[in-house]
Amino acid sequence: MWWIILITLSLVLIHYLMTKNFDYWRNRSVPGPHPWPLVGNIGPSFIGRRSTGEIIKEIYRKYEGFPFVGIFRATTPVLLVRDPDFVKKIIVRDFKHFQDNDVEVDKDVDPVYAGTPFILKGGSEWKTARSQLSACFTPGKVQSMFPIMQKSSERMVRYIGNEISISPQMESWDLCGRYTLNNVATCAFDIEGKCFDEPHPSFKQFADEFLGYDHFWSTIKNSILLLIPSSTNFFKIKIIQDQIAQKILDYITTAWKHRKENGVVMNDFIDYLYTLKSGPIPFTDLDATSRASVFLEDGYDTSSRTMSFFLFELANNTIVQETLRQEIMESYRENNNSFTYESILKMSYLEACLNESMRKNSINGQLRRVCTEKYTYTPTNPEFAKISITVEPGTSIIVPVGAMQSDPNYFESPDEFKPERFFDMDKIPKYSFMPFGEGPRLCIGKSFGKMQIKVGIVHLLKNYRVTVNQKMQFPLKYNPWYGLLDVIGGMQIDLHKIE
Numbered sequence: 001m002w003w004i005i006l007i008t009l010s011l012v013l014i015h016y017l018m019t020k021n022f023d024y025w026r027n028r029s030v031p032g033p034h035p036w037p038l039v040g041n042i043g044p045s046f047i048g049r050r051s052t053g054e055i056i057k058e059i060y061r062k063y064e065g066f067p068f069v070g071i072f073r074a075t076t077p078v079l080l081v082r083d084p085d086f087v088k089k090i091i092v093r094d095f096k097h098f099q100d101n102d103v104e105v106d107k108d109v110d111p112v113y114a115g116t117p118f119i120l121k122g123g124s125e126w127k128t129a130r131s132q133l134s135a136c137f138t139p140g141k142v143q144s145m146f147p148i149m150q151k152s153s154e155r156m157v158r159y160i161g162n163e164i165s166i167s168p169q170m171e172s173w174d175l176c177g178r179y180t181l182n183n184v185a186t187c188a189f190d191i192e193g194k195c196f197d198e199p200h201p202s203f204k205q206f207a208d209e210f211l212g213y214d215h216f217w218s219t220i221k222n223s224i225l226l227l228i229p230s231s232t233n234f235f236k237i238k239i240i241q242d243q244i245a246q247k248i249l250d251y252i253t254t255a256w257k258h259r260k261e262n263g264v265v266m267n268d269f270i271d272y273l274y275t276l277k278s279g280p281i282p283f284t285d286l287d288a289t290s291r292a293s294v295f296l297e298d299g300y301d302t303s304s305r306t307m308s309f310f311l312f313e314l315a316n317n318t319i320v321q322e323t324l325r326q327e328i329m330e331s332y333r334e335n336n337n338s339f340t341y342e343s344i345l346k347m348s349y350l351e352a353c354l355n356e357s358m359r360k361n362s363i364n365g366q367l368r369r370v371c372t373e374k375y376t377y378t379p380t381n382p383e384f385a386k387i388s389i390t391v392e393p394g395t396s397i398i399v400p401v402g403a404m405q406s407d408p409n410y411f412e413s414p415d416e417f418k419p420e421r422f423f424d425m426d427k428i429p430k431y432s433f434m435p436f437g438e439g440p441r442l443c444i445g446k447s448f449g450k451m452q453i454k455v456g457i458v459h460l461l462k463n464y465r466v467t468v469n470q471k472m473q474f475p476l477k478y479n480p481w482y483g484l485l486d487v488i489g490g491m492q493i494d495l496h497k498i499e
């Protein structure tokens with residue numbers, strides 16, 4: 001008899017633990033969907049049915065007219081912000097109340113990842129790391145890396161030529177990944193990435209291992225980091241493995257040694273890291289590794305995903321592609337049959353097309369912040385219900401960038417690819433379009449990323465017409481296990497040489 005009581009008691013206890021927070025938002029009169037025990041409102045993403053981005057988009061739509069929605073990520077209360085005015089306050093104006101990203105990484109377990117500005121809490125260490133990295137991506141620095149991007153592009157064009165002599169079909173992300181990684185290899189490590197030289201380039205294998213692709217445990221770790229960030233300390237989760245960190249450092253120190261022995265000065269990323277090492281602020285090998293890992297992650301992964309969706313959109317919208325090609329060819333001729341840093345910056349249709357692709361395909365989907373100082377918000381925008389909220393320190397915040405960028409109130413027919421909408425930036429409400437975030441945590445590599453994507457696309461379209469491979473099925477299915485936008489089965493395109 002007693003064991004029935006024991007089981008009942010444990011079930012009651014488990015149920016209590018799984019639901020104990022669930023009156024959090026009700027207590028504060030914040031509207032929101034009813035949560036399920038343990039999984040909260042993101043159940044379908046736990047079982048791999050839908051990505052968190054899709055779930056958030058759905059909740060966002062359902063609560064139209066509310067400035068914010070209270071949801072539960074597993075059992076953690078999270079505030080989903082809908083009102084662009086509130087968004088502005090969180091990420092720009094009242095930044096000091098929300099200065100940290102909602103990601104926990106234990107410094108003792110994973111020092112390299114913990115040392116990136118993305119993870120560092122908004123204190124002096126973060127400021128230093130951030131300003132050190134920002135200095136590497138000023139317009140002048142990006143311009144100095146332009147010739148490297150040109151070289152990779154030319155290499156890519158030759159690679160495509162070889163590949164399509166066998167079959168026109170290619171996978172967009174694979175192609176773009178080779179290209180961006182080839183740039184990053186040279187820009188960040190001063191090595192030849194050789195990403196177009198072999199089917200499985202060794203540098204790409206290293207980079208993919210760094211990002212944890214194709215590893216079951218990495219996927220699980222990424223999911224935990226995303227769904228239950230506070231538990232990463234408990235599970236001692238390590239994103240950047242020791243041997244990978246060591247390899248990054250080896251690349252850097254090899255380059256330093258080579259330069260010192262040969263008296264080479266290039267004023268690039270590697271030289272800059274060396275200057276920091278001998279500068280007044282303590283700068284360890286660990287710091288150098290950490291800075292370089294940011295370059296590798298964003299310059300390769302985020303950039304290649306953005307570019308692959310861009311290329312795919314162009315393949316699927318042939319009229320836009322033709323119009324863009326005209327702009328490219330005109331600029332090419334006007335510049336003595338060449339592309340320059342300035343001429344590429346000047347292409348306004350290219351800029352609008354890239355914006356439109358980033359709007360429609362939000363790679364990150366959300367900005368995740370955590371409240372660091374108590375904050376009270378009352379909406380002033382008449383479009384939103386007049387309900388106030390006081391956010392307590394420690395509360396997780398989600399700014400649903402992907403959902404906002406496909407909100408028909410801000411972008412008419414949001415599922416259509418219409419670059420023209422960006423010709424009238426005044427019509428686009430502020431803080432409803434933020435592919436790089438905004439405010440003090442704005443993406444550091446923004447201008448590098450945009451430039452490398454544009455250079456690659458310009459060379460590609462000059463030489464090849466792109467179409468969607470017949471095997472592609474719409475609507476696209478997104479990988480629910482991965483934090484960034486990722487299409488299951490890839491994005492298959494066909495390339496055709498322009499004679």
Ligand SMILES: *[C@@H]1O[C@H](CO)[C@@H](O)[C@H](O)[C@H]1NC(C)=O
Nearest residue numbers: 020021022023024025026027
């Ligand atoms: C909600 O309010 C009730 C009554 O004041 C309180 O007992 C409970 O602890 C609160 N729950 C949360 C999660 O804040």
Ligand SMILES: *[C@@H]1O[C@H](CO)[C@@H](O)[C@H](O)[C@H]1NC(C)=O
Nearest residue numbers: 313316317415417474475476
């Ligand atoms: C591709 O274009 C077709 C027709 O224009 C459209 O129905 C489809 O949604 C587009 N796919 C993507 C991923 O944009």
Ligand SMILES: *[C@@H]1O[C@H](CO)[C@@H](O)[C@H](O)[C@H]1NC(C)=O
Nearest residue numbers: 333334335336337338339340
């Ligand atoms: C145009 O390019 C050619 C060959 O690359 C070069 O010799 C010439 O000086 C260039 N002219 C101008 C105006 O830049």
Ligand SMILES: *[C@@H]1O[C@H](CO)[C@@H](O)[C@H](O)[C@H]1NC(C)=O
Nearest residue numbers: 348351352355422423425435
């Ligand atoms: C593209 O978006 C950026 C914001 O990321 C904006 O500053 C720029 O004006 C936009 N340009 C065009 C042509 O759409």
